[in-house]
Amino acid sequence: QIYDQYGHEGLSSAGVWREGGGFGAAGLGDIFEDIFEDFFGGMGGRRRPRPRRGRDIVFELQVSFTEAAFGVEKNLEMEREETCSTCRGEGAKPGTSRSACPECHGSGQVLASSGFFSISRTCHRCRGQGSFIAHPCSACHGTGRVLVKRKIHVKVPPGVDTGSRLRISGEGEAGDRGGERGDLYVDIEAAPHEFFKRDGDHLICEVPISFVQAALGCELEVPTLAGPEAVKIPPGAQTGKVFRLKGKGFPSLRGHGIGDEEIRITVETPAHLSERQKELLREFAAISGEKVNPVSSSFMEKVKDLFKK
Numbered sequence: 001q002i003y004d005q006y007g008h009e010g011l012s013s014a015g016v017w018r019e020g021g022g023f024g025a026a027g028l029g030d031i032f033e034d035i036f037e038d039f040f041g042g043m044g045g046r047r048r049p050r051p052r053r054g055r056d057i058v059f060e061l062q063v064s065f066t067e068a069a070f071g072v073e074k075n076l077e078m079e080r081e082e083t084c085s086t087c088r089g090e091g092a093k094p095g096t097s098r099s100a101c102p103e104c105h106g107s108g109q110v111l112a113s114s115g116f117f118s119i120s121r122t123c124h125r126c127r128g129q130g131s132f133i134a135h136p137c138s139a140c141h142g143t144g145r146v147l148v149k150r151k152i153h154v155k156v157p158p159g160v161d162t163g164s165r166l167r168i169s170g171e172g173e174a175g176d177r178g179g180e181r182g183d184l185y186v187d188i189e190a191a192p193h194e195f196f197k198r199d200g201d202h203l204i205c206e207v208p209i210s211f212v213q214a215a216l217g218c219e220l221e222v223p224t225l226a227g228p229e230a231v232k233i234p235p236g237a238q239t240g241k242v243f244r245l246k247g248k249g250f251p252s253l254r255g256h257g258i259g260d261e262e263i264r265i266t267v268e269t270p271a272h273l274s275e276r277q278k279e280l281l282r283e284f285a286a287i288s289g290e291k292v293n294p295v296s297s298s299f300m301e302k303v304k305d306l307f308k309k
Contacts (some may be wrong), residue, residue, distance in 0.1 A: 052177065057171070
């Protein structure tokens with residue numbers, strides 16, 4: 001899922017960031033243009049350095065279960081390449097300029113002959129730029145870009161989950177030769193919760209009750225994202241019984257309302273009984289004629305009939 005913070009064109013703050021490839025439509029265009037220029041020599045003219053889009057950055061952000069439910073604002077600390085302010089991205093020492101490449105004479109292309117054929121290829125010395133830097137900028141060492149620490153403010157919307165991706169346009173790395181910035185992608189990793197499991201926009205909460213509570217019925221306080229809520233358990237509740245709390249789940253990231261919370265009952269059988277407790281249970285069984293559970297009794301009768309056949 002992608003959530004675009006500046007519209008729906010696409011979608012501790014400690015995280016791990018890495019450079020993305022920036023391999024979008026602009027990147028493919030650059031690749032195909034390079035191929036055609038290698039074969040046709042840029043239409044035979046002097047190759048003009050063109051702007052290139054900056055690379056994308058991917059930042060992995062961990063959020064708590066509650067933050068994923070209600071949304072949160074974070075400041076992401078990262079390092080990214082930005083245009084050098086000393087040389088304004090030119091790469092040359094202030095007061096100097098780039099020099100024409102002596103290998104390709106400023107065209108950015110060289111001819112390679114093979115038999116009857118000649119093919120124009122990108123000049124290896126200037127890398128197709130047609131010029132080189134004789135006196136590089138001391139601040140960026142001729143690259144035109146410097147590594148800068150930045151804090152980026154990010155709004156994480158309610159309803160995100162592990163695998164959700166936020167896109168912040170123009171917060172990636174600086175482009176070359178005036179090219180536009182790349183984008184920042186924030187990959188969400190939501191922490192698990194002590195009581196809840198998530199199923200899409202719905203929550204699942206497994207609640208244990210004693211066999212006495214199950215038999216007689218009871219009222220329980222169960223956890224929800226908004227706080228504790230009372231739930232009435234009717235007499236005779238069985239393991240697996242589900243009680244649904246409407247609108248107590250996660251908000252939909254796509255704006256489709258709010259999910260529900262499912263309370264799933266688990267009846268616990270006591271593992272250690274006192275002699276008095278055992279005596280009372282035997283009395284109960286005797287009074288019931290060994291038919292403590294009609295469902296299980298009918299099941300056992302069917303098993304006996306099966307073996308008689």
